[in-house]
Amino acid sequence: MAIFQVNTATTLMDTIETVPIRTVTDIVIARQRGRDRALSMRFSETEATLIATIISELARNIVLYAQHGEILIGSLDNPPRRGISIVSRDEGPGIADVQRALLGGYSTSGGLGLGLCGVRRMVDEFQLETAPGKGTTVAVKKWAR
Numbered sequence: 061m062a063i064f065q066v067n068t069a070t071t072l073m074d075t076i077e078t079v080p081i082r083t084v085t086d087i088v089i090a091r092q093r094g095r096d097r098a099l100s101m102r103f104s105e106t107e108a109t110l111i112a113t114i115i116s117e118l119a120r121n122i123v124l125y126a127q128h129g130e131i132l133i134g135s136l137d138n139p140p141r142r143g144i145s146i147v148s149r150d151e152g153p154g155i156a157d158v159q160r161a162l163l164g165g166y167s168t169s170g171g172l173g174l175g176l177c178g179v180r181r182m183v184d185e186f187q188l189e190t191a192p193g194k195g196t197t198v199a200v201k202k203w204a205r
C-alpha cells in the first residue's frame with residue numbers, strides 16, 4: 061500500500077502486525093498490542109499510553125461506523141529516530157464531510173466528536189483517505205521524544 065512507501069531509503073519498517081477489528085474485545089487487543097510495541101521500542105509510559113489511546117479511538121470508529129476493519133501497527137526505525145506507524149482501515153461507509161469530522165465536535169453517533177481531531181493532535185504525521193461508500197483509511201506516525 062502506498063502509505064507505507066515513506067522515504068524507503070532511510071526508513072525501515074519491520075514487523076507490521078495486523079489486528080482485525082470487529083468487536084469491543086478486538087479494540088482492547090489492538091490497544092494492548094500498540095502499548096506493548098511502544099514499550100518494546102523504548103517509548104516512555106506516557107507515550108505508550110498515547111499510542112494506546114490513538115489505536116483505541118481509531119478502532120472504536122471502525123466498530124461503530126464500519127462494523128469491521130483492521131489496525132496495522134508498524135515500527136519505524138530511522139536512526140536516531142524511533143517511531144510507530146499506525147494504520148486503521150475499513151471498507152465501511154466512509155466520511156462524507158471530512159473537514160467537519162476533523163474539526164471536532166461533529167458526531168453522527170451522538171458522541172463528542174473528539175476522536176479524530178484528538179488523534180490528529182497526538183501524532184506527528186496524519187493522513188486520512190476516505191470517500192462515501194469506499195471506506196476509510198487513517199495513517200499516522202508518532203516519533204519517540
Ligand SMILES: Nc1ncnc2c1ncn2[C@@H]1O[C@H](COP(=O)(O)OP(=O)(O)OP(=O)(O)O)[C@@H](O)[C@H]1O
Pocket residue numbers: 117121122125126150152153154155161164166167168169170171172173174175176177196
Ligand atoms: N471509520 C469511519 N467510518 C465512517 N465514518 C467515520 C469513521 N470514523 C469516523 N467517522 C465519522 O466521523 C465522525 C467523527 O469521528 P470522531 O471519532 O472524531 O467522533 P465520534 O466517533 O463521533 O465521537 P467520539 O468523540 O466518541 O470519538 C463520526 O461521528 C463519524 O460520522
Ligand SMILES: [Mg+2]
Pocket residue numbers: 117120121171174175176
Ligand atoms: Mg470516535
